[in-house]
Amino acid sequence: MTDIDQTGNTPRSAVPTLRAGKSSPTIYDIAELAGVNPSTVSRALSKPGRVSAKTAQKIMDAAEQLNYQVNVFARALPTGRTQTIGLIVSDITNPAFFDVIRGAESAASARDYTLMLAESAESADLELTAARRMLATVDGLILASPRLSDEEIASLAAKKPVVVINRNVDGVPSVIADADAGVSDAVRHLADMGHTEISYVAGPERSWMSARRWESIKARCDWHGIMAAVVASSQPTVDGGRRAAATVRAGTATAVICYNDLMAIGLMRELQAAGLEIPNDLSIMGFDNIFGSDFTTPPLSTIKSPLGELGAAALQHVLAALDHADAAPTLPALPTELVLRGSTGRVKGS
Amino acid sequence: MTDIDQTGNTPRSAVPTLRAGKSSPTIYDIAELAGVNPSTVSRALSKPGRVSAKTAQKIMDAAEQLNYQVNVFARALPTGRTQTIGLIVSDITNPAFFDVIRGAESAASARDYTLMLAESAESADLELTAARRMLATVDGLILASPRLSDEEIASLAAKKPVVVINRNVDGVPSVIADADAGVSDAVRHLADMGHTEISYVAGPERSWMSARRWESIKARCDWHGIMAAVVASSQPTVDGGRRAAATVRAGTATAVICYNDLMAIGLMRELQAAGLEIPNDLSIMGFDNIFGSDFTTPPLSTIKSPLGELGAAALQHVLAALDHADAAPTLPALPTELVLRGSTGRVKGS
DNA sequence: CCCACTTTGTCAACCGGTTGCCAAATATTG
DNA sequence: CAATATTTGGCAACCGGTTGACAAAGTGGG
Numbered sequence: 001m002t003d004i005d006q007t008g009n010t011p012r013s014a015v016p017t018l019r020a021g022k023s024s025p026t027i028y029d030i031a032e033l034a035g036v037n038p039s040t041v042s043r044a045l046s047k048p049g050r051v052s053a054k055t056a057q058k059i060m061d062a063a064e065q066l067n068y069q070v071n072v073f074a075r076a077l078p079t080g081r082t083q084t085i086g087l088i089v090s091d092i093t094n095p096a097f098f099d100v101i102r103g104a105e106s107a108a109s110a111r112d113y114t115l116m117l118a119e120s121a122e123s124a125d126l127e128l129t130a131a132r133r134m135l136a137t138v139d140g141l142i143l144a145s146p147r148l149s150d151e152e153i154a155s156l157a158a159k160k161p162v163v164v165i166n167r168n169v170d171g172v173p174s175v176i177a178d179a180d181a182g183v184s185d186a187v188r189h190l191a192d193m194g195h196t197e198i199s200y201v202a203g204p205e206r207s208w209m210s211a212r213r214w215e216s217i218k219a220r221c222d223w224h225g226i227m228a229a230v231v232a233s234s235q236p237t238v239d240g241g242r243r244a245a246a247t248v249r250a251g252t253a254t255a256v257i258c259y260n261d262l263m264a265i266g267l268m269r270e271l272q273a274a275g276l277e278i279p280n281d282l283s284i285m286g287f288d289n290i291f292g293s294d295f296t297t298p299p300l301s302t303i304k305s306p307l308g309e310l311g312a313a314a315l316q317h318v319l320a321a322l323d324h325a326d327a328a329p330t331l332p333a334l335p336t337e338l339v340l341r342g343s344t345g346r347v348k349g350s
Numbered sequence: 351m352t353d354i355d356q357t358g359n360t361p362r363s364a365v366p367t368l369r370a371g372k373s374s375p376t377i378y379d380i381a382e383l384a385g386v387n388p389s390t391v392s393r394a395l396s397k398p399g400r401v402s403a404k405t406a407q408k409i410m411d412a413a414e415q416l417n418y419q420v421n422v423f424a425r426a427l428p429t430g431r432t433q434t435i436g437l438i439v440s441d442i443t444n445p446a447f448f449d450v451i452r453g454a455e456s457a458a459s460a461r462d463y464t465l466m467l468a469e470s471a472e473s474a475d476l477e478l479t480a481a482r483r484m485l486a487t488v489d490g491l492i493l494a495s496p497r498l499s500d501e502e503i504a505s506l507a508a509k510k511p512v513v514v515i516n517r518n519v520d521g522v523p524s525v526i527a528d529a530d531a532g533v534s535d536a537v538r539h540l541a542d543m544g545h546t547e548i549s550y551v552a553g554p555e556r557s558w559m560s561a562r563r564w565e566s567i568k569a570r571c572d573w574h575g576i577m578a579a580v581v582a583s584s585q586p587t588v589d590g591g592r593r594a595a596a597t598v599r600a601g602t603a604t605a606v607i608c609y610n611d612l613m614a615i616g617l618m619r620e621l622q623a624a625g626l627e628i629p630n631d632l633s634i635m636g637f638d639n640i641f642g643s644d645f646t647t648p649p650l651s652t653i654k655s656p657l658g659e660l661g662a663a664a665l666q667h668v669l670a671a672l673d674h675a676d677a678a679p680t681l682p683a684l685p686t687e688l689v690l691r692g693s694t695g696r697v698k699g700s
Numbered sequence: 701c702c703c704a705c706t707t708t709g710t711c712a713a714c715c716g717g718t719t720g721c722c723a724a725a726t727a728t729t730g
Numbered sequence: 731c732a733a734t735a736t737t738t739g740g741c742a743a744c745c746g747g748t749t750g751a752c753a754a755a756g757t758g759g760g
Contacts (some may be wrong), residue, residue: 026746037710042748052708072431072486074746076423078715093448093641101442105469114483117467119455133464136422264644272647291443294614297622297647376716387740392718400740424716428745 013172017211024149025066026179034062043071054070071166081141084114085318086125086134086141092119094290096260096307100144100165110277111319113139124148140318143167144311145209159323163314165209173321175313175331176211178217182303185218186285189338190314195255195283201244201267203236210236210259214285217257229253233263241266245274256348261286261293261302263349268296268343279345298342306334335342358433364394367580375416395420429648435668436491437661438477438482446610446643446657450494450515453661458529463489474498478650490667492670493517494531494661495559503555511671513664523671525663525681527559529637532653535578536607536635538571539688544697545633546607547577551594551617553586553609556638560586563637567607568603571640579603591616604632604697611636611652618693627694639689648692656684 023117027041034041036055041147043050044059051059062068076082079243087099087104106192108115116138120127124147134141140161146153150169156162157172190198200217203210206209214230221228231251233244241263246268248256258264268278278298286293289304317331351553377391384391386405393400394409401409412418426432439447439452451467458465466488470477471652474497480499490511496503506512507522514524537553540548550567553560564580572580581597584590593612598606598617608614614636618628628634628648636643667681 028746038746039711039748042708042746043709046748050708055708069486071421071427074715075427075748076715077421077427077717077746078748079713082423092451093445095443097639101469102471115468118450118465121452136419197419269513269645288633289735292642292645295619295642295645378716388716389718390739392716393739396718400738407741424745426745427716427747431746439722581752626728669705 004247007233009126012075017118021032023218024071025068027068027069028090029066030059030068034058034068043200046075060246061144064087076349079173080137081287082137083112084116084138086116086118086138087118087144087315088118088130088141088146089144089287090120090127090147091122094262096262096305099307100290100311103308103313104142104315105311107315113315113319120147122147124152126147128152135160135202139322142311142314142318144314145207161318163317163321165314167309171315173331175310175317176212176333177307177310178335180336181302182338183216184220186301186303187217187224187269189340190283190285191253191274192223193255193283193345195226197229197253198255198257199229199231199248199251199253201231201233201241201248201256201258201263203263204235205232207259209234213259223336227253231256232294232296233259236260236263238262238269241268244271245270247272248282249276254268255285255344256282257287260286261288261300263291264300264343265296268300279343280348283344285344285349287336294341296343301341301344302339304337310333353458358637363407374420374421376421377418379416380409380418383416384408392433397498404433407553409624415543426502427549431489432487433462434488435665436466436468436481436488437494437665438468438470438480438484438491438496439494440470440477440497444612446612446638446655447494449657450661453658453663454492454665455661457662457665462668465664465665470497474502480500485510489672492664492668494664495557495599511668513667513671515660515664523667523681525660525667526562527655527660527682528658528683529563529653529684531565532688533563533570535688536651536653537567537574539690540605540633540635540694541574541576543605544631545576545603546630546697547579547603548605548607549561549579549581549598549601550585551581551591551606551608553583553613556583557586557609563609577603581606583609584593586610586613588612588616588619591618592620598625598632599626604692605694606632606636607635607637607653609637611638611640611650614650614652615643615646618650629693630698633694633697635694637686644691646693651691651694654687654689656686659684 005298027038031038031041036059040051041059044056056169058264072082085108087101088099094280116134118130118134120130127147141156142152142163142165146164152167153164153172164171164172166176168174169231171205198221200214202214218228231244231247234240236259241258245267258267264284268284271282272278276282286300286302289302293300293302313331377388381391386409390401391409392404392662394406404518422432435458437451451517455465466484468480468484470480477497481491484504491506492515493503493514494515495517496514503514503522512522516526548571550564552564557679568578581594583594586609591608595617608617614634618634621632622628624631636650636652639652643650644650663681
């Protein structure tokens with residue numbers, strides 16, 4: 001009662017006999033129909049070249065006729081392989097991950113792998129649970145900005161190939177957005193606009209990426225002779241940005257770079273609510289160029305991360321590790337890029 | 351070389367013998383250690399009450415000691431069950447799905463199911479591929495605002511439990527946000543503000559939900575004696591909203607309700623760019639209350655959908671269908687709610 | 701034409717669980 | 731205490747593929 005013709009062709013009237021009570025055909029059904037041994041069917045289907053073209057064709061025809069689909073569990077049982085890669089993002093709600101997901105997904109499809117997605121809602125515990133669960137059913141795992149400890153990540157990586165995005169963990173391959181390129185342009189732009197003192201609203205204390213971004217900013221500011229200081233924050237979210245507003249106002253910097261766009265948006269809105277004009281009274285810049293960063297008034301200037309490329313590169317690296325377990329080539333850092341919009345401008349009165 | 355102590359306790363010095371060359375313990379290892387038959391182990395682990403408390407305890411201890419984890423494939427092979435539910439969203443990039451995902455995910459965790467997420471990037475083809483792939487490894491499937499045809503959905507539903515979110519497909523259970531409640535308040539609000547003519551910028555032509563929203567708006571407008579007309583659109587995205595701007599300007603309506611927030615944002619930004627003042631020159635309202643809908647200036651007034659509840663309800667319904675294959679209770683429609691912000695206001699000169 | 705070598709297909713064991721059936725052990729009852 | 735009812739555990743078959751070992755068939759060279 002279940003046989004729906006999936007091709008849209010005229011429905012074949014009768015599907016050749018299946019074993020009674022069985023809902024889906026197996027290689028045994030194909031073997032019988034094609035007059036060969038089941039193992040030959042298995043080889044024809046998964047070991048190209050192992051059987052003669054003639055029998056292979058017979059088997060393909062039979063498979064087609066029965067509308068055969070491999071049972072992934074049966075295949076996974078002896079091989080352990082599922083053609084699936086897991087991706088865990090720390091927060092599905094953070095638009096920064098959109099493109100990471102898209103990038104990984106399309107890289108996966110291109111190689112006939114399926115992407116399995118999970119999120120940890122910013123909780124290290126949930127993340128560990130999700131990672132463990134996934135690891136059981138997946139050939140490899142990508143962790144995007146994980147909240148896990150280095151040890152936990154290493155322990156996962158000991159079991160199956162793991163690639164980390166935007167974080168550096170000893171012994172675990174990672175793909176990283178190189179802040180320098182974008183920061184260099186951004187700081188030069190601010191310098192051109194007459195700024196001589198800027199603040200960096202940092203991300204989470206334990207965030208490796210936040211530290212890197214600050215390093216990069218500090219280095220460029222020194223080069224330009226600009227004063228730079230860090231403002232600590234609570235969370236890398238819109239709310240976190242809002243809460244940093246008081247500290248920012250108390251300071252004397254004329255430009256602020258935030259750890260990410262979410263914070264920049266929160267900061268901007270809070271300051272605007274308090275009567276400041278952006279960018280006249282203060283220039284604000286974010287990181288990542290997320291969805292919605294141009295919704296604000298003024299639209300946000302930001303340092304764009306190669307999010308899609310990061311996702312794709314991570315996936316490709318997992319696949320490479322799967323192919324030749326030895327090779328672990330260092331990955332090129334992917335460059336960031338300045339996106340100038342309306343939230344940065346000339347220092348007042350200059 | 352792989353045995354990482356996962357508990358954080360002092361590492362046990364020696365893990366009891368495993369069969370040579372095996373990486374992870376099986377029920378056979380447990381059986382040996384506990385001095386019982388493998389089938390007893392299987393029962394102790396998955397059929398509570400089937401074995402005596404005493405042996406169950408012995409087995410649990412042995413399992414703990416070996417750090418046992420079931421092999422999901424081996425379990426799935428005979429049973430066909432994976433404790434996994436799939437969720438396919440039409441566009442991971444659409445913030446409206448955030449809460450749907452979160453809602454479904456937490457409902458799944460609560461029942462010890464894992465959620466498997468995929469997206470179709472707004473393509474019916476990709477969606478079908480993703481759905482087919484998922485169906486093979488998943489106990490049930492949730493389709494959020496699917497792009498598939500009714501027939502395709504029905505054909506998927508013929509194989510495993512499927513629940514559709516925000517769409518009505520004959521014979522397939524669905525959970526739906528009831529526009530009426532929110533629309534009723536919204537139209538009353540607009541009437542109070544002096545509006546006598548409003549436009550509805552529609553979603554995709556084939557969108558069931560868009561039609562329902564329009565019906566609801568039309569009915570309420572009639573009730574209030576307000577003129578209402580539909581403006582067709584291209585896509586339910588920010589860009590789609592932008593492209594509707596010209597048509598909207600050409601009309602005489604003083605308030606516009608858009609199919610979703612994304613469109614409302616696009617429309618608003620485009621009109622602002624053209625010099626209109628919102629809400630003075632025109633009131634704009636969206637649907638859903640997505641992330642970012644309060645980033646705009648003015649922040650968007652919108653009719654909030656119970657997105658999280660939708661996701662959770664869908665998941666629970668799939669689980670219910672799995673439990674008692676017969677029961678298919680009709681699901682209560684979940685109410686929407688008006689969220690008033692700055693993009694709607696009094697008609698100019700009134 | 702024979703022999704060595706390669707290709708192709710078969711057999712059977714295995715992956716790690718689940719489950720129907722049965723017998724042994726234990727509990728209940730008159 | 732015997733007879734019956736109920737638990738409890740073991741045996742073995744099964745889920746649907748994969749794969750090493752081997753034999754049959756095919757190929758080519760001398």
